[in-house]
Amino acid sequence: MNLRQIAYAVAVAEEASFTRAAERCHTVQSALSHQIARLEEELGAPLFERTSRRVRLTPAGHAFLPAARQLLHSEQRIRDEVAAATGQIRGALSVGLISALTVLDTVDLLAEFHGMHPQVDVRFASGMSEHLLVNVREHRCDVAFVGLWPGEIIEGLNTLLLADEALVAVLPPGHPLASSSEVCLRDLAVQRCVDYRAGSGARRQTDEAYAAAGLTRHVHFEVDHASLMERVIRRGLAIGMVPAETAAGMQGLAIVPVRDAPRRRVYCVWAYHPTPAAAAFVELVLARSQALPQPLAYPAMATP
Amino acid sequence: MNLRQIAYAVAVAEEASFTRAAERCHTVQSALSHQIARLEEELGAPLFERTSRRVRLTPAGHAFLPAARQLLHSEQRIRDEVAAATGQIRGALSVGLISALTVLDTVDLLAEFHGMHPQVDVRFASGMSEHLLVNVREHRCDVAFVGLWPGEIIEGLNTLLLADEALVAVLPPGHPLASSSEVCLRDLAVQRCVDYRAGSGARRQTDEAYAAAGLTRHVHFEVDHASLMERVIRRGLAIGMVPAETAAGMQGLAIVPVRDAPRRRVYCVWAYHPTPAAAAFVELVLARSQALPQPLAYPAMATP
DNA sequence: CGGATCAATCACATTTTGCGATGCAATGAA
DNA sequence: TTCATTGCATCGCAAAATGTGATTGATCCG
Numbered sequence: 001m002n003l004r005q006i007a008y009a010v011a012v013a014e015e016a017s018f019t020r021a022a023e024r025c026h027t028v029q030s031a032l033s034h035q036i037a038r039l040e041e042e043l044g045a046p047l048f049e050r051t052s053r054r055v056r057l058t059p060a061g062h063a064f065l066p067a068a069r070q071l072l073h074s075e076q077r078i079r080d081e082v083a084a085a086t087g088q089i090r091g092a093l094s095v096g097l098i099s100a101l102t103v104l105d106t107v108d109l110l111a112e113f114h115g116m117h118p119q120v121d122v123r124f125a126s127g128m129s130e131h132l133l134v135n136v137r138e139h140r141c142d143v144a145f146v147g148l149w150p151g152e153i154i155e156g157l158n159t160l161l162l163a164d165e166a167l168v169a170v171l172p173p174g175h176p177l178a179s180s181s182e183v184c185l186r187d188l189a190v191q192r193c194v195d196y197r198a199g200s201g202a203r204r205q206t207d208e209a210y211a212a213a214g215l216t217r218h219v220h221f222e223v224d225h226a227s228l229m230e231r232v233i234r235r236g237l238a239i240g241m242v243p244a245e246t247a248a249g250m251q252g253l254a255i256v257p258v259r260d261a262p263r264r265r266v267y268c269v270w271a272y273h274p275t276p277a278a279a280a281f282v283e284l285v286l287a288r289s290q291a292l293p294q295p296l297a298y299p300a301m302a303t304p
Numbered sequence: 305m306n307l308r309q310i311a312y313a314v315a316v317a318e319e320a321s322f323t324r325a326a327e328r329c330h331t332v333q334s335a336l337s338h339q340i341a342r343l344e345e346e347l348g349a350p351l352f353e354r355t356s357r358r359v360r361l362t363p364a365g366h367a368f369l370p371a372a373r374q375l376l377h378s379e380q381r382i383r384d385e386v387a388a389a390t391g392q393i394r395g396a397l398s399v400g401l402i403s404a405l406t407v408l409d410t411v412d413l414l415a416e417f418h419g420m421h422p423q424v425d426v427r428f429a430s431g432m433s434e435h436l437l438v439n440v441r442e443h444r445c446d447v448a449f450v451g452l453w454p455g456e457i458i459e460g461l462n463t464l465l466l467a468d469e470a471l472v473a474v475l476p477p478g479h480p481l482a483s484s485s486e487v488c489l490r491d492l493a494v495q496r497c498v499d500y501r502a503g504s505g506a507r508r509q510t511d512e513a514y515a516a517a518g519l520t521r522h523v524h525f526e527v528d529h530a531s532l533m534e535r536v537i538r539r540g541l542a543i544g545m546v547p548a549e550t551a552a553g554m555q556g557l558a559i560v561p562v563r564d565a566p567r568r569r570v571y572c573v574w575a576y577h578p579t580p581a582a583a584a585f586v587e588l589v590l591a592r593s594q595a596l597p598q599p600l601a602y603p604a605m606a607t608p
Numbered sequence: 609c610g611g612a613t614c615a616a617t618c619a620c621a622t623t624t625t626g627c628g629a630t631g632c633a634a635t636g637a638a
Numbered sequence: 639t640t641c642a643t644t645g646c647a648t649c650g651c652a653a654a655a656t657g658t659g660a661t662t663g664a665t666c667c668g
Contacts, residue, residue: 001382001383002307018645018646018647019644027625028628029646029647030626030629030646030648031626031627033648035625043382052634052644052645053635053645054645055645060389063388064382064389066385066577067378067382067385068378068382070378071375071378071381071382074374074375077375079305079347081370082348082364082367082368084367085367085368086348134460154459155458156460272442273442306655322616323614331658332658334617334659337615338657341616342655354615354616356613356664356665357613357614357666
């Protein structure tokens with residue numbers, strides 16, 4: 001077995017062609033073909049089914065592929081780790097974002113990060129908190145910014161609490177409640193509401209608050225980004241709730257404190273043993289976020 | 305870079321000697337020395353500090369080592385996966401065990417497993433539940449049998465509930481409560497108690513039950529194995545609580561049901577993407593354990 | 609001081625890999 | 639059916655990488 005053979009085989013699997021794989025690997029088809037044959041011989045099973053005109057993976061090939069990719073990943077990791085040991089941060093950094101993220105400007109943050117470490121390739125991936133957590137756990141993502149409802153435990157990951165803010169109600173200018181000095185959830189539950197998509201962490205946090213108050217409400221409009229929520233409210237279609245800091249940026253809308261407001265928590269999470277690039281990025285996040293007091297390891301145990 | 309170079313470098317790091325590493329790799333010292341030099345050249349940093357008489361890792365070498373081991377692990381994984389695709393289960397299987405495990409005989413189970421797949425090398429590791437869970441998460445263990453207290457969530461791992469039994473009190477023959485038809489925790493809390501070590505999952509489960517009943521008790525004897533607990537009780541030093549099935553095997557001791565008995569849960573846990581050997585072992589566990597109804601994904605949400 | 613130990617270096621043999629040309633099988637259009 | 643095309647396997651040869659054994663040079667220890 002051989003690093004080159006592995007790379008060749010993965011290329012063939014991805015290109016579904018020996019010829020194109022050879023081009024991608026900057027070699028000739030005969031050399032690649034030979035190496036694949038040697039690899040198959042050593043492993044004791046053919047990896048590819050060569051029907052003329054088409055190359056397909058055999059069952060053995062399907063079993064081979066994930067482990068092979070992991071091996072190539074390890075190779076890159078070796079280079080990046082050794083480079084980091086001599087002060088050169090490089091490699092790839094995959095950052096997951098929830099769409100409701102407003103507590104810090106990640107693009108600004110990544111601009112600063114890119115200035116410090118221009119050799120790092122950055123990839124964004126947006127999605128819902130649960131999905132991002134799975135991605136981080138399975139190392140498809142290095143770092144993610146997620147929202148979680150109170151009491152949730154994030155096990156097996158590093159976490160940093162970035163924000164724990166009370167939400168405020170955001171109303172269209174002419175709304176009957178717009179001039180109130182304070183409202184409570186009971187007032188809001190009977191209104192037409194806009195909130196984040198069901199299943200998202202942000203949505204769960206508000207749902208949880210209504211449920212705890214014994215209230216049911218109906219969400220007429222579901223959005224996946226704060227700017228969409230703002231437009232829905234501005235148009236007078238519904239009322240919403242956002243963190244106070246976010247609301248401050250919404251010009252021309254009525255902002256009213258909520259007595260029994262739910263809190264919006266945002267965490268930065270990353271896996272154990274981060275890559276050098278991920279570690280450097282987390283360090284920057286740490287430096288740029290005022291350090292909030294972190295919750296206990298097992299908040300569920302703290303309040304029996 | 306090269307698989308052989310990586311293997312050579314890891315061998316040097318582990319043997320702290322080029323000569324011994326060469327022997328271990330079935331080659332001569334000069335060849336190995338040359339390959340290490342080439343590897344260091346490609347990586348742009350020396351991995352080893354050659355003081356005469358001693359070889360030590362440089363900072364770059366320390367950064368290199370974990371990623372290199374992971375790469376070699378991937379190589380083995382490729383072989384094992386391809387072999388599994390052709391029906392040959394082999395490789396290594398690391399099983400973690402809590403000492404309080406009595407619901408199934410893991411040695412019997414592994415004997416049967418070894419009969420089915422003799423090419424798999426099995427390694428045992430005993431410890432406390434929390435520690436085993438970390439080991440499984442970080443892939444130092446493939447499968448673990450752990451005890452958890454009610455309400456705990458195991459996130460990011462596959463789980464199978466193996467046992468959920470009520471505990472019964474076990475008393476020395478002449479004990480005042482030995483002839484009772486039933487006792488409650490209040491009766492037991494004032495007795496001298498033997499239980500598992502503080503910090504273990506089994507211990508937490510009983511501690512939690514006493515706390516929930518508003519009782520405090522003092523554990524005079526801490527043990528790390530059921531057989532030790534039995535001997536302490538037999539000697540008349542203390543009373544204990546064990547699952548009913550376990551108690552059935554304790555001849556000559558008084559077994560008394562407990563009205564508000566805590567339950568002892570035992571889970572089998574394993575990481576996502578198990579190795580072929582781990583997957584085969586879990587399959588056997590599944591077949592040999594009567595399938596209990598599994599708890600919800602988020603039991604904390606189910607009882608708000 | 610002198611033997612022992614250990615890694616680096618060198619010349620040379622062997623193996624592996626790459627390259628270009630060719631062969632062979634299958635497909636699809638005339 | 640025939641023929642051009644596509645795509646992978648095979649082969650001979652050149653180049654590169656790797657292994658071997660002997661030697662060197664430095665350091666440690668008695």
